[in-house]
Amino acid sequence: MSRIAVIGAGAWGTALALSLARQGRHEVTLWAHSPDHAAEMERTRENTRYLPGFALQSDLHITNDLISLPGRADILLSVTPSVNLPETIRALAPHLSDRHVYVSASKGIEDGTHRRMSEVVAAASPVRFAVLGGPSFAKEVAAALPTTATLACVDAEVARSLQNDFSSESLRVYTNDDVVGVELGGALKNVIALAAGVVAGLELGSNAAAALITRGMAEITRLAVACGARPETMAGLAGYGDLVLTCTGSLSRNRTVGVELGRGRKLDDIIASLNGKVAEGVRCTGAARGLAARHGVEMPITDHMYAILYEGLSPRDAIRTLMTRPGRGE
Numbered sequence: 001m002s003r004i005a006v007i008g009a010g011a012w013g014t015a016l017a018l019s020l021a022r023q024g025r026h027e028v029t030l031w032a033h034s035p036d037h038a039a040e041m042e043r044t045r046e047n048t049r050y051l052p053g054f055a056l057q058s059d060l061h062i063t064n065d066l067i068s069l070p071g072r073a074d075i076l077l078s079v080t081p082s083v084n085l086p087e088t089i090r091a092l093a094p095h096l097s098d099r100h101v102y103v104s105a106s107k108g109i110e111d112g113t114h115r116r117m118s119e120v121v122a123a124a125s126p127v128r129f130a131v132l133g134g135p136s137f138a139k140e141v142a143a144a145l146p147t148t149a150t151l152a153c154v155d156a157e158v159a160r161s162l163q164n165d166f167s168s169e170s171l172r173v174y175t176n177d178d179v180v181g182v183e184l185g186g187a188l189k190n191v192i193a194l195a196a197g198v199v200a201g202l203e204l205g206s207n208a209a210a211a212l213i214t215r216g217m218a219e220i221t222r223l224a225v226a227c228g229a230r231p232e233t234m235a236g237l238a239g240y241g242d243l244v245l246t247c248t249g250s251l252s253r254n255r256t257v258g259v260e261l262g263r264g265r266k267l268d269d270i271i272a273s274l275n276g277k278v279a280e281g282v283r284c285t286g287a288a289r290g291l292a293a294r295h296g297v298e299m300p301i302t303d304h305m306y307a308i309l310y311e312g313l314s315p316r317d318a319i320r321t322l323m324t325r326p327g328r329g330e
């Protein structure tokens with residue numbers, strides 16, 4: 001049995017809490033950022049705001065008390081939007097030690113500094129760090145549909161122990177020691193998923209969708225490898241697997257934002273209609289571009305996605321300029 005605290009009661013944190021509690025062998029606590037939300041889940045035993053339709057098990061603890069978590073758990077599973085991770089780890093830091101394992105399931109890069117979540121956590125606390133990635137829509141995990149994931153940690157023993165804790169009949173977990181690759185695979189695919197949505201929203205066809213995924217894979221792999229990731233990780237579940245899922249699955253928030261942009265809606269209007277749900281790619285496009293500039297890596301799809309989001313480039317003009325770039329070898 002492990003004591004696990006899930007930090008963040010959005011769709012993904014709730015689905016992971018349900019999956020862990022379903023095993024009946026862990027003590028699981030789910031932390032919600034808002035006191036109202038925690039009280040509502042306690043009362044209804046359902047997360048109607050972010051993951052409706054799934055009953056929270058009676059032995060799944062719900063709390064809004066963040067700093068109690070290091071006392072009640074050895075594994076802290078961090079599932080806040082990545083923009084909220086720095087404030088969360090700062091609040092937790094005085095209560096953390098190297099006895100804790102901190103598993104990040106957020107898929108983003110810090111704005112401005114371009115730090116990965118592992119770097120944000122390492123700067124603030126002495127915990128052991130792991131990252132969970134792979135193709136995993138929250139709703140399907142909550143429904144116990146077969147899902148695979150990758151758990152990366154530099155300490156092989158910790159990775160194996162977490163693999164054992166997280167694995168179930170419906171969740172097959174692979175281990176990896178490439179933390180950088182799993183983190184960047186998860187964050188960068190969101191940018192390409194936005195672009196895949198744009199292609200779908202413009203109704204450009206299946207050829208364009210396949211091209212976008214393949215050339216998107218090429219550019220996120222270039223950047224991840226320049227940052228220290230292994231190419232094999234990018235070809236695995238946390239890279240290619242998650243990219244394919246997010247670029248093709250209608251459950252993807254990032255792809256949905258792209259579809260709406262392709263249809264001509266304004267970004268602010270689209271974000272407002274998400275009702276507080278996060279589409280990480282919107283922020284991450286700027287961070288990916290900054291990271292690429294730092295490493296001298298060319299990322300044409302990411303650059304054009306940035307121009308659509310923040311510089312008023314029309315989706316149609318973006319596709320035209322991408323298609324008419326000077327010819328080059330594959």
Ligand SMILES: NC(=O)C1=CN([C@@H]2O[C@H](COP(=O)(O)OP(=O)(O)OC[C@H]3O[C@@H](n4cnc5c(N)ncnc54)[C@H](O)[C@@H]3O)[C@@H](O)[C@H]2O)C=CC1
Nearest residue numbers: 009010011012013033050080081084106107137138277278
């Ligand atoms: N939804 C999915 O299927 C998957 C999501 N992820 C990743 O998980 C992370 C969380 O995403 P979702 O669960 O989808 O979020 P969500 O969009 O369902 O919910 C947003 C969450 O952010 C919380 N929040 C708002 N302000 C906060 C603050 N100041 N501090 C802490 N939390 C705050 C809200 O309470 C809510 O729990 C993201 O990085 C996302 O990329 C990863 C895999 C699957």
Ligand SMILES: O=C(CO)COP(=O)(O)O
Nearest residue numbers: 134135136137252253254
């Ligand atoms: O990362 C995800 C699935 O692995 C979820 O993608 P979205 O955030 O685009 O919904």
